[in-house]
């Protein structure tokens with residue numbers, strides 16, 4: 001008798017003693033939240049979906065661009081030409097890879113006021129693991145607060161130049177990200193993919209290692225204790241692991257003060273890293289069709305399910321408005337100028 005297709009799909013994974021049929025069943029009932037669908041998130045999400053993790057939530061604020069394609073493995077030239085939101089492009093590709101996985105795409109910027117809801121806390125779909133595919137420490141420390149508050153492992157990852165780093169935080173009795181890094185570095189103090197460059201194999205290795213760590217914590221209850229931060233250089237092959245101890249005085253996991261999560265500070269408008277563009281945060285959901293009608297005399301706009309986009313002022317600026325109310329003004333790095341353009345066309 002032929003074996004059922006779903007059994008055949010995972011057979012070579014199930015024969016691993018580390019996983020087995022019981023581990024596969026745990027994966028199929030698990031939920032992973034992947035925050036950031038860039039170089040790390042696309043690789044990690046693809047491997048988790050292929051591995052049969054039952055539910056995967058993808059959250060990303062950006063759209064696909066040509067400069068992403070050398071390392072962001074779920075996207076192609078058509079996505080870049082269309083400027084498809086990364087979360088949606090990833091969802092569509094992953095749904096074609098494994099239709100048995102429930103995949104949710106959220107086109108949104110993760111900030112304190114929406115983060116727990118986007119990740120699925122507060123409903124009956126809290127994730128069993130959070131995969132950090134972000135490119136900035138502000139969001140990572142927000143994710144760390146959520147991971148510690150809810151007791152959900154956070155799989156940290158970072159990649160820059162030819163190097164990568166991976167660590168698992170917020171395990172029972174284990175350290176959190178703040179134990180390892182103290183706090184977010186000063187804005188602009190760290191190299192970025194734009195200033196230092198980034199090697200595709202390095203970020204792919206980070207995403208793959210994050211997926212393996214996520215599968216392990218979903219399959220085996222993690223042992224309490226210290227964590228390791230792994231660092232490697234994909235060009236030279238060097239690899240080292242540093243043991244990270246829990247800091248009893250840690251603001252987050254020691255005193256359980258969730259400074260990044262429990263803040264009333266509204267997110268600020270900001271120049272997007274390495275790009276000639278400014279993001280204006282959401283001030284409430286926007287009816288994109290109604291806005292397109294209102295803007296009809298100001299330029300040519302296209303409206304899709306996730307965003308409105310068009311050029312204004314004779315092509316000097318490109319305006320993108322997402323359904324959650326967030327806008328990106330391309331054509332300037334000056335926050336005040338962008339806010340003024342935004343007020344003229346979208347309103348404040």
Ligand SMILES: [Zn+2]
Nearest residue numbers: 176179250253
């Ligand atoms: Zn800590």
